[in-house]
Every structure is written in C-alpha cells, then in structure tokens.
Amino acid sequence: MSISGNEIVLIADDSAVIRVLLSQVTRKAGYTPVTAENGRQALSILQSRHVDLILLDINMPEMNGMEVLSYLKTNEINTPVVMISGSGDIEQAVQSLKMGAYEYLIKPVDPNRLNITLKNALSESRLRREVKMLSTAVTNSPLSIMITDLDGSIEYVNPAFTDITGYTAGEVLGKHPSLLKSGSHDRLFYTTLWAKISSGSNWQGEICNKKKNGELYWQYTMISPVSLKSSGISHYISVNQDITGKKKTEQALEKSRKRFRELTELLPQPLFETTIEGQITYANAISFSTFGFSREDFEQGLSYKDLIAPEDHERLNANLRKKLANIPFGDHEYLGRRKDGSIFPVLIYSAPIIQDGVPSGIRGIILDITERKEIEETLRQNKEKYRHLFQAIPDAVIVADRSSGSLVQWNQEARSIFEASDSELSAMQFKDLFPHDVYETVRERFELLARDTTTSFESSIITRYGLSIDVSISAGIFSSAGRDQYIGIFRDITEQKKSEELIRENIRLKNDFISNVSHELRTPLFSILGFSSTLLNDWDNIDEDTLREFLGIIHSESKRLSSLIENVLTISRIDSGKVAYKKELTSPGAIVAEVCRNLSIRAKEKNLELQLDLCPSPPDIDADPDAMKQAVINIVGNALKFTPSGGNVHVGLSKKNNHVQITVRDTGLGIPEKDIDHIFEKFYRVERPEHEIEGTGLGLPIVREIIEEHDGCISVESRENEGTTFTITLPAASATKEREP
Incomplete structure (x- = not known):
C-alpha cells in the first residue's frame, strides 16, 4: 500500500499519448498513476518509492519491458506486472508470462478490460502478501501450530513444534497427534475433546504431552475446526503455548502453599487471613482452641471482630486502616475475646495481602500474652519491692x-x-x-x-x-x-570513728583509773599498814601522844579509803543503772550548810577561807538528800583540793525563776580551756605535772549524774590560775512535775 492510502500504478511507455490515456483510466479507477518514459526510468522509480502494480510496455528505447521484467525476477521484486504490446506477438506474450508477468494486453487497451485486470492483479497481489505474511507469522511463531485432516492425520507443523517436541515435520506428517500422549489424561479427556471439535466448536485447555526424548511438558492448547462453506469441516488447527515453566511454578507454588499450611498448623500461635472487609478466610488449628470456636463456627462465617473485645474494635479498625495505607504504628496490644466471652491480652501483628498491586485482605499472627503479662506484673511488683527496699x-x-x-x-x-x-x-x-x-x-x-x-x-x-x-x-x-x-x-562511720576513739579513750581512762585507784588505794593502805605494824611491833615503847597520833592517821586513811571505795561503787552503780534515788522534800540550805560545816576543818588545815552565803528562805527541792549531799561535797571538796593555801572558796545558795542555784567559786588552779569539755567524763583527770593532787576522775561524773537525775543541770566557768566557778541549778519543789504515787 502507498503512504497516501491509494494504490500506486507505475505506467512505463515511450508514448506520451499512451501514458496520458492509461493515467486517465487508472486515476478514474481510483488508483494513483506514476509514469516513466522507458525501462531505465521505471527502475529508477521502483528503487525510490513503493509501487503496487506496473503497466509495462514491451518495446521501449534504452531498456525494453522484457529487460525490466527480467530485472524484477532476478531481484525477487514481486510487484505484479501487466505487459502492454502493440504487436500481439504470441511468443512474446508467452515468454512474458513465463517470466512472471500477470497479464499481457494488446494496444489499444480496452479501458474496461484494463480496469478488470488492474483489480484482479491487485487483489491477487494483496492475497499473496497476506498469505506470505500469515505463513511468515506461523513459521516464526513461538507457539506450536499443528494442522490435521478430519481423521487427525498431521498435515502441517511449524518450526516451534519441532523446537518444543523434538519431532521434525518429516517424522510426524501423516501420523496421528496421539504419538504425543503422555498418559497423564484418561480416555474420557480425549473423547470429550474430539466430541467438542467434531461438533464445530473450539476446545481449549491444558494438556500434558510427551516429547520425543520422553520428557513431559505442558501446553495450553486451542483447537479450532477449519470449515469450508461448500463441504463443512475440512481440517483442525491446533495452536499450543508451552506452559511447562508456568506449571512448574504453579506446582512449586502449590507445594509451597501446602508446606506453608502444614507449618501454620504446627505453629503454637494463631494465624489468620481475612478479606478486606474483615471476614476470616483462614485460621490454623491453634486458633480454634485459643478462642474456643469450632470449625463449624468458621464455616458459618467469622469476623476478626469476633476475636477482639468490643472496647478495642475502634482502635483495631484504625490500626488496620493505617496498615493498609502503609502508615507505621507501634500499638499492637489488644484484648482478645473467646467464644465464651472471657477476655485475655493478645498481640496482633499483621500485613496486607496484595493481589495485582491492590490490598485484598489481611494476614496476621496473634500472640496470647497472658503468661507474659503475669510475668510482667510479677516483675513490676518485684521491681517496686526492689525500689522500696533500695530506697529503704x-x-x-x-x-x-x-x-x-x-x-x-x-x-x-x-x-x-x-x-x-x-x-x-x-x-x-x-x-x-x-x-x-x-x-x-x-x-x-x-x-x-x-x-x-x-x-x-x-x-x-x-x-x-x-x-x-x-x-x-x-x-x-x-x-x-x-x-x-x-x-x-x-x-x-563518723560516729563509729568517734565511738572507737571514745572507747580507746575510755580504755585509756580506765587504765589510768586502775593505775590511780591502785595508787590511791595503796597510799592509805600503806599508811594504815605501816602505822598499825609499828603499833603492833612496838606498842610498849610508844607514848600516849604518839599512839594517839598514829591512831588518828590510821583513822583518817581509813576514811579516805572508804570514800574512794564509795566513789568506785557509786560510778559502778550508775553505769549499771542500779542507782535508785529516794526523793523527798529537802532543804537545799540545810544540805549546803551541813557540807560546809563538815569541810570547814579541811579548809582550816589548808589555810583556806570557806565562805557560805545563803539567801533568806530558800525553797525546798524534791531530791534524795544523801545523793544531793554527796554532789555538794564533791564540788566543794574539789574546790578545797585545787585551791592553794591562803585561797578562798565561796559557797552560795540563791533562788532564781522557780529554781535553786548552788554556786561554788574558788580562787584555785583553774581548768585549762582544752579540758573544760572533758571534766565530766568518767576517769578524766586534768594533767597537772607540777602539782601532785590525789583523785580518780570520778567525782564530777558522779555529780553530773546526780544533778541530771534531779532534772537539774551543772555548768562550769574557769580561767587557768585564776579560779573556777561551778553552778548547780535545780527546780524548786513547787515547779517540779507531779509524779505518780
């Protein structure tokens, strides 16, 4: 066909008149004429453009029609040629027809005959091209094509048949297609096939055949009857597509699908598939036991909503929409619901089922996390206990x-x-x-x-x-x-360190105490032993004055020894908590006055002035008289002990804000500042290398214990080498708390 859509006729004639006449006829017939003056010009046109038919004059200068025809045959140019001659030479006509000309016309050419000739030649040319095109298509088709007669004898196979089956055309022509049978189909299969095509209908389906080498292959076959109007069905044509690869893929897929189903049935977790609307289409065996549903329930129709508590439906739907829209989310925990209505915690992980690029459903797995939740709760409780214990x-x-x-x-x-x-x-x-x-x-x-x-x-x-x-x-x-x-x-361990230091200090003080007590005990004992031995050994030679002196010394040292032992026993009772104070209304003035009277002799012996200053009508105190007397004796006795000869000791009693104050002030050695905070500690003694003063370090601790047990307090002020003042403050009897009888 021409580019314009009209068929092109090349008119080659050396006569201009003939060219014009023929052009008019062809144009009137609906064709497009192209003219050439001679054969060489005609070939030039053929080489430069497409031509559907050639009207070729035999006798032309330079290159005649026969030479052009010969050129066309040699070069396998199949354009139909109608020869035109003015001589009517029969031999020439026969020769041109042998060389491939379609028709031979004699001048003058009859227009009607020319029209008929052009029409027939072009129709035959078109048919020939179509046949060739169809033949080429069949020959080059990747589909196997077979043509049989009514009895099934093979009359044609294309190359693809040979490529697929291994049989050449020569090996199968005249034979029946049954030579390809694989034995995979029963007789009914073939009977049905032949009945269908014999009735004039098409048959299509999958057939398993056997190649020449015995290998089985699958093909999708379409068999159509070829019918002639005059005689009905004359042939059958079979078009076959090799689908062996597809079948293997399908078989592998089916095998994989079967394996998947078997595996899912073995899994200890429920697996499911649903439609896009949520209808469950598959559930493995454990799903039924987990949720309490039966196969009958499944067959009657179950939705994923039947497996989830109603309060989670909206959230589940929202998450499924996110899943289908490929929007990530991390909320996979829901409340599952069994058939009996009981609730339990689950995790659901799912993915869309994609078919042809479009989501068609949901596939997922359900994890029963009841045990995990119990473990998590136990862990939470343990963690909380640990946190409390850790903080406690x-x-x-x-x-x-x-x-x-x-x-x-x-x-x-x-x-x-x-x-x-x-x-x-x-x-x-x-x-x-x-x-x-x-x-x-x-x-x-x-x-x-x-x-x-x-x-x-x-x-x-x-x-x-x-x-x-x-x-x-x-x-x-x-x-x-x-x-x-x-x-x-x-x-x-700051306090522990202090306690350890205090223990070490107490050990040191006790050691010092033992040493001091030993010394204090030995001194009066040696005096008593010495003077008593002298009296025993030399009684007759001792005069009365010496005897009285010795007995006085023995008596004094015995009192000293008794006082020392009493202090040791007192501090021991205090430490053991065995001291019981017998409190009664007591006159502090009487106690202070008595102590001063008893110690006045000692003051005179040391050439000390002991002064007593009592306020008028001092109030009574609620106290153990003996304990209070011992406390005052220790304070006043210390003042006398540590005040050098010629000094002064002042003892005062006053009333102050419902309290009674006893003040003992001396002009003695004083207490170094570094020792002030320690003088009430048991066994503590102020080191005075230049003064040898007797003592155990128990007097002041005993005083503090007595005073504090009477709801009072004791304080001290001192300057070294200038003197010391002790102040005892006790509540007056009217200010004391009422005690139980």
Whole structure:
C-alpha cells in the first residue's frame, strides 16, 4: 500500500499519448498513476518509492519491458506486472508470462478490460502478501501450530513444534497427534475433546504431552475446526503455548502453599487471613482452641471482630486502616475475646495481602500474652519491692556504669550523705564521689573484684559542698543489660570513728583509773599498814601522844579509803543503772550548810577561807538528800583540793525563776580551756605535772549524774590560775512535775 492510502500504478511507455490515456483510466479507477518514459526510468522509480502494480510496455528505447521484467525476477521484486504490446506477438506474450508477468494486453487497451485486470492483479497481489505474511507469522511463531485432516492425520507443523517436541515435520506428517500422549489424561479427556471439535466448536485447555526424548511438558492448547462453506469441516488447527515453566511454578507454588499450611498448623500461635472487609478466610488449628470456636463456627462465617473485645474494635479498625495505607504504628496490644466471652491480652501483628498491586485482605499472627503479662506484673511488683527496699536501705547506695563512670542509680540516703539532688547526682561521675587523693585507690579496689563478688574497705567520700566523710564501703561489680556496673554501699562511720576513739579513750581512762585507784588505794593502805605494824611491833615503847597520833592517821586513811571505795561503787552503780534515788522534800540550805560545816576543818588545815552565803528562805527541792549531799561535797571538796593555801572558796545558795542555784567559786588552779569539755567524763583527770593532787576522775561524773537525775543541770566557768566557778541549778519543789504515787 502507498503512504497516501491509494494504490500506486507505475505506467512505463515511450508514448506520451499512451501514458496520458492509461493515467486517465487508472486515476478514474481510483488508483494513483506514476509514469516513466522507458525501462531505465521505471527502475529508477521502483528503487525510490513503493509501487503496487506496473503497466509495462514491451518495446521501449534504452531498456525494453522484457529487460525490466527480467530485472524484477532476478531481484525477487514481486510487484505484479501487466505487459502492454502493440504487436500481439504470441511468443512474446508467452515468454512474458513465463517470466512472471500477470497479464499481457494488446494496444489499444480496452479501458474496461484494463480496469478488470488492474483489480484482479491487485487483489491477487494483496492475497499473496497476506498469505506470505500469515505463513511468515506461523513459521516464526513461538507457539506450536499443528494442522490435521478430519481423521487427525498431521498435515502441517511449524518450526516451534519441532523446537518444543523434538519431532521434525518429516517424522510426524501423516501420523496421528496421539504419538504425543503422555498418559497423564484418561480416555474420557480425549473423547470429550474430539466430541467438542467434531461438533464445530473450539476446545481449549491444558494438556500434558510427551516429547520425543520422553520428557513431559505442558501446553495450553486451542483447537479450532477449519470449515469450508461448500463441504463443512475440512481440517483442525491446533495452536499450543508451552506452559511447562508456568506449571512448574504453579506446582512449586502449590507445594509451597501446602508446606506453608502444614507449618501454620504446627505453629503454637494463631494465624489468620481475612478479606478486606474483615471476614476470616483462614485460621490454623491453634486458633480454634485459643478462642474456643469450632470449625463449624468458621464455616458459618467469622469476623476478626469476633476475636477482639468490643472496647478495642475502634482502635483495631484504625490500626488496620493505617496498615493498609502503609502508615507505621507501634500499638499492637489488644484484648482478645473467646467464644465464651472471657477476655485475655493478645498481640496482633499483621500485613496486607496484595493481589495485582491492590490490598485484598489481611494476614496476621496473634500472640496470647497472658503468661507474659503475669510475668510482667510479677516483675513490676518485684521491681517496686526492689525500689522500696533500695530506697529503704539505711546506708547510701550508688550504682555507676563501669565504662563511662556515670551514676545510674542511687537511693535517698545517697542524696542525703552526698548532699545532692537527683539532677546533681545524675550529672556526676563516680570519681566525683571521692577526694582526688583517694579515688585511684578506691577504683583499684573495685577493679580487683571479679564479677558478682564483693569486698569491704574503709575510705572517705566528699560531699557536694566539699565536706569529707569517713565511710565503710561494700563494693561489688555486676552485669546489667550487658554492661558492667559498680555498686557501692556507703556507711557513714563518723560516729563509729568517734565511738572507737571514745572507747580507746575510755580504755585509756580506765587504765589510768586502775593505775590511780591502785595508787590511791595503796597510799592509805600503806599508811594504815605501816602505822598499825609499828603499833603492833612496838606498842610498849610508844607514848600516849604518839599512839594517839598514829591512831588518828590510821583513822583518817581509813576514811579516805572508804570514800574512794564509795566513789568506785557509786560510778559502778550508775553505769549499771542500779542507782535508785529516794526523793523527798529537802532543804537545799540545810544540805549546803551541813557540807560546809563538815569541810570547814579541811579548809582550816589548808589555810583556806570557806565562805557560805545563803539567801533568806530558800525553797525546798524534791531530791534524795544523801545523793544531793554527796554532789555538794564533791564540788566543794574539789574546790578545797585545787585551791592553794591562803585561797578562798565561796559557797552560795540563791533562788532564781522557780529554781535553786548552788554556786561554788574558788580562787584555785583553774581548768585549762582544752579540758573544760572533758571534766565530766568518767576517769578524766586534768594533767597537772607540777602539782601532785590525789583523785580518780570520778567525782564530777558522779555529780553530773546526780544533778541530771534531779532534772537539774551543772555548768562550769574557769580561767587557768585564776579560779573556777561551778553552778548547780535545780527546780524548786513547787515547779517540779507531779509524779505518780
């Protein structure tokens, strides 16, 4: 066909008149004429454009019609040629027809015959091209094509048949297609096939055949009857597509699908598939036992909503919409519902089922997390218990990351001992807990530990405000979430250190006391023993005055020894809590006056002035008279003991704000400032190397115990080498609390 859509006729004739006449006829017939003056010009036109038919004059200059026809045949140019001649030479006509000309016309050409010739030639040309095109298509088709007669004898196969089956055309022509039978189909299959095509209908379906080498293959076959109007069905044509690969894929897919189903039936978790509307189309066996539904329930129709508690339906629908829209979400936990209505926690993980690029349903897995929830609750409770226990530990506890040194956990006591808030501790490093000069030692002690072992040692820590505190550290290393961590339990041992120091001091004081008591006991004992031995051994030679002197010394030393023993016994009773005070209304003035009378002789012996100053009508006190007398004796006796000869001791009694005050002021040695805070401690004695003064260090502790047991207090003021003032303050009887009878 021409580009314009009209068929083109090339008119080659050396006569211009003939060319015009023929052009008019062809144009009138609906064709497009193209003219050439001779054969060479005609060939030039053929080489430059498409031509559907050639009207070729035999006798032309330069190159005649026969030469052009010969050229066309040699070069396999199949354009139909109608020869035109003015001579009517029969031989020439026969020769041109042998060389491939379609027709031979004699001039003058009859227009009607020319029209008929053109029409027939072009129709035959078109048919020939179509046949050739069809033949080429059949020959080159990747589909196997077979043509048989009515009895099934093979009359034609294309190359694709040979490629697929291995049989050449020569091996199958005249034979029946049954030679391809594989035995995969029964007789009914073929009977039905032949009945269908014999009735004039098409048959199509999948057939398993056998190749020449015995290999089975699958093909999709369409068999059509070829009918002639005059005689009905004459042939059958079979068009076959090799679908072996597809069938293998389908078989593999089916095998995979079967394996998947078998595996899903073995899984201990429910698996499901639903339509896009939520209708369940598949559920494995465990699904039924988990939710309590039966196969009959499934067959009658179940929705995913039947498996979920109503209160979670809206959230589940929203999440499914997100899933279908490929929007990520992390909320997979729901309340599952069994057939009996009972509720239990589940996790649902799902994915859309995609078919032809469009979601067609949902596929997913359901995890019953009841046991996990119970474990989580137990863990939560244990964690809460641990948190309370951790916070309740009376010692500071710090947990730090071994690698980074960051503090990761601490309790309330840690906040207290380090004087830091949570935010401040979270910003601190493990090394920040210790003074610079001890951190390396502490770190080394931690690093020497094996995992899950502990050790204890003493060190010091530093608070946020720079205060250093002595602590006992119980150290350990443990692993948490794959990371090693230090744990340190810090106990403030400041008071313990003080107690230890106090114990050491008490031991020293007791040792001193024992030494002093031994000395104090030995001194009067030696005097008593010495003078009594003299009396026993030399009684007859001792005069009366000497005898009286010796007996006086023995008596005095015995009293001294008795007082010492009494003090020791008193402090022992105090320490053991066995002292029982018998309180009654007592006159403090009488006690003070009596003590001063009893000690006046001692004052005179030391050449001391003992002054007594009593206020008028002092109130009574609620007190044990003997204990109160002992307290006043100890205070006044100490004043006399530590006041050098020629000094003064003043004893006063006054009333002040419903209280009675007893004041003892001396002009004695005084107490050094460093000793003031310790003089009421048991066994403590002020060191006075230049003065040898007797004493056990028990008098003042006894006084304080007596006064405090009477709801009073005692204070002291002193300047070394200038004197000391002791003040005892006691509540008057009218101000004391009412006691139970």
